[in-house]
Structures are given as structure tokens and as C-alpha cells.
Amino acid sequence: MIQFKKISKIFYPKTVAVKDINLSIRPKEFVSIVGQSGAGKSTLIKLLTSQLKPNSGQIIVGGWDITDIKAKEIPLLRRQIGVVYQDFKLLPSKNIYENVAFALEVCGVPNKRINSVVPQVLKIVGLKEKAGHYPDQISGGEIQRAAIARALVHRPKILLADEPTGNLDSLNTKDIIDLLLKINEFGTTIMLVTHNKDVVNRIKKRVVLMDHGEIISDQEEGKYIL
């Protein structure tokens, strides 16, 4: 589903973000990318969403070589990948329903379909009752669930979660991780970027450990060990 082949990203003049990364993620897999700050975890997410372009190597997403993707194709790529961020990135002037619907509106989905799909997804993430609320009227955990709903609403095959629990307390963290596991059970490939040891150790899934821009271990049902 996702392949990084000898990927390197160097920021001018010589800050190495990631170096010679070889990583293959299979469909429906749940992979945790772990490591300390500056290890290069978020760079991988940015490379996958074409926010950054690699200096060398090849990136393939769902059979599509996006290494030298054209600017006009980037929106198409992003519509096929759901992304959840630590700082949520919801639109503050839209309510929760509108935020989730927006992801479909940018894809040109007809209103009729939006009106039937959005309530279903809000129900899955447990926010049906809060649909009319604005982001500043709900809790951090609820905002992150709304962000997950937005990332899921167009049914992407891949969901990238970049430190999704970074701003949440332990109870909300558990809720969000359980939600991600549930989504994975439905068949969505999940790449979770985190430095939360407890989360990684609890879920018992594949763990890729990064340090200084390189992969130093890759274990099935691994643990976050430094």
C-alpha cells in the first residue's frame, strides 16, 4: 500500500530529516512510527501528503508513484489519504458537521450524498449530538474525533495520524486509539506517528523505530523500546 524506497530528505544546507528510508506497509496494516522529536517521523507524513518532496528515492502510494507528482495532482492524492494532526486543523468558522462535509465538498461530492454520509460518520465517532457545535465549543478529545471523522468521510484506504493524542489526556488518548483500531478493523491502513510509549505498547501492532532520520528497528507486534 505504501512504499518508501531509499528515501532521503535533506533541508538546506545539510540538515538530514530522513536518510535512505526503506519501508513497506501492506494494505490493512496498522503501523506505529515511533521515535523522539526530530527523528524524522513527521517528515514521512509530509512526504506522503506531498507537503515535501524527497531529494532522492521513490515513494509509491497504492501503486501510484508520487515521487515527482505534479502540483495539479496533489489535491487528488490528498483526497485519497486521510490525515489527522496533533493540532486537529479543523476550520474554526465551520461547525463540526460542516467541517466533516467540507472534505466531501472539495471532492465535488453531490449534496445528497453528503447529507447521507456525514451523519453516519459522525455517529461512528460518537459526535452525532455535537454536529452543530463549533470546534471551540467542544473538548479536545471531541475535536480530535471530529478530525478523524473528516479524515474518514471520503473513505480513504490510508489514514495517517500524526501525533493524534499529543494534546489529549490519557482517557481521551485511549478513546482515540480505540477508534483508530476500530477503523483499522474495517480495512483502512493506518500509519500512526507517535512518541507515546504507553499507546504503542498497548496496541501490540507493528512498530517502526526511527532515530536521527533512520529506521533502527522494525518489529511485528513490537514495543517502543529506546
Added chain:
Amino acid sequence: MFASTFRVTKFALQDFFRNFWLSLVTLTILVLALVTVNLLVIFNVVAKTAINTIEDKVDISIYFKSEISEDQVMNVQKYIQGLAQVKSVDYISKEQALENFKNKHQDNPKIIQSVEEIEKNPLGASLIIKAKNSSDYPAVLDILQTPQYNNLIESKDFDDHKTVIEKINGITQKVGRSVIIIALVFALISILIIFNAIRMAIYTHREEIFAMKLIGATDWFVEGPFLLQGVIFGIMSMVITLLILYPLLGFIRPYLQLILEGDFNIVKYFNQNFLLIFGLELLGAILLNLISSYIAVKRYVKV
């Protein structure tokens, strides 16, 4: 395409009303800039009208020798009338000149009696010449200096007005230049104010723009609502400016009429030039908003 345009319009209006205070501040700045531009238009019109009023009061009178026949004077009149610089030439006959003289001094019986004692009309015919511009008088006088005409003329009163006319010419040129400089400075200030107002408004949306792009919105889908808002801001600010300007014009009209001593009507001037003034201002405001919005958004859509 239709659905996309509809959504872009919906987002533009939604954002306008949901960020009401920000919209209001942006709109206020635009209105202030437009009102300032119109104040400059008023200043320009008043300055030009004042100069025209003064220029209109200036003329030169040519007094012919009393032995010169009416036909000769009429020939000179015909020739001068044909000059490109000349606006009008009024002929005053010997008899009319005498009549005017008597009327002017009717309260002074000694002067009237003296004139009647002479028996013969001592006054010659005269021509009152008005040039199109005060700067044209020297050229007209140069023509009259030629022996062909000079021999017929008793006197000219241009020398009396020469200093005044030169001063008016000087003032006209200075006011003209000042208006251009002030207009350019005001235009530049207005452009900078509008550009910054729009830039600030869009700056507050930078995180949203970033989020939209990460969801997969195309540049057009992100830029569209901001560009459309630019057009909405342009139209609304023009309407509000009109609502402020016309009562203001009505208020200053009697004062301007008093100062300019004529039938000058500033409201009528704006009505007669409505499309030209406000059409250009509207077009300018919309274009400026569009360009400012485009430049500001473009900076944040590069994700």
C-alpha cells in the same frame, strides 16, 4: 463546475457573516479609503471651478479711435472671433458706449452736462474679448500688435490685467500640479491601506487555508471564496460610500455655492458624472481587492 461555483459562493458569504467583526473592520477601511478618494474629487472640482470663475471674470477691452467706422470694427471683430484661442468677442458701438457712460455717471450731473455740451460723441467703439484660457491672452494681443490692427486702436486695457492674468496662470498651473501630486499620494495611500486590510483579513485565515489544502482542496476552491469576498467588499464599500457621500455633498453644497459665487452645484456635478466617477471607483476597488486577495492567498496555498 456549477456545484463547485455554488459552494465557493456559499463559503464566501458564510465566511463574510461568520467573521462579522473582521468583515466590518475590512469594510470600514475600504469605505474610508473610498471616501478619501471622493474628498479629493471634490477638492479637484472646487479648485477647477474656482479658477474657471476667476478666469471668466478676466477679459480685455480694445478701444478704437473715434474716427474708425463701424465696418472696420466689425471686420476686426470677425477676424478675432475666428481665432482658435478666442471664446467670445462682444461689440460695443459708439452709441452704446455713450449710453453706458451716461448710465454709469447718472448720479453725477456735472459729468452728464459736460458730455451734452460737447454735442459730438467723444467715445469710440470697443470690443470685449474673452479668451478660452487666461494663458491665451498674450497670443491674442500679439496679433493685435501688428500695424494692420494697431493703427485702429486707441487703447487696450490688457496691461491693467496683465499681472492678474499672470498670477491666475501661475495659480492654475500650481493647483493643477498639486492636484496631480495629491491624487497620486492619496491613490498610493489608499492602495496600501486596502492591500494591507485584505492581507490582514486573509492572514487570519492562514491556518484554515492550510487545512483546506491538506484535505485536498484545489487552489481555485481555496482562493475562490476570498476572491469573491473581494468583489463583495468592493461593491458593499462603494454602496456605503455613496450613502455617506451624498448627504455630505448636500451639506456642503450651499457653502460651496456661496464661496464660488455662481450656480455651481456639487451634487449636480456628481450626478452628471455618476457613472464615470463611481464606475471607475467601483472598478478600481474591485480590481484592487481581487489583486490583493490573490497575492495574499497565493502565499498560503503553496502547501
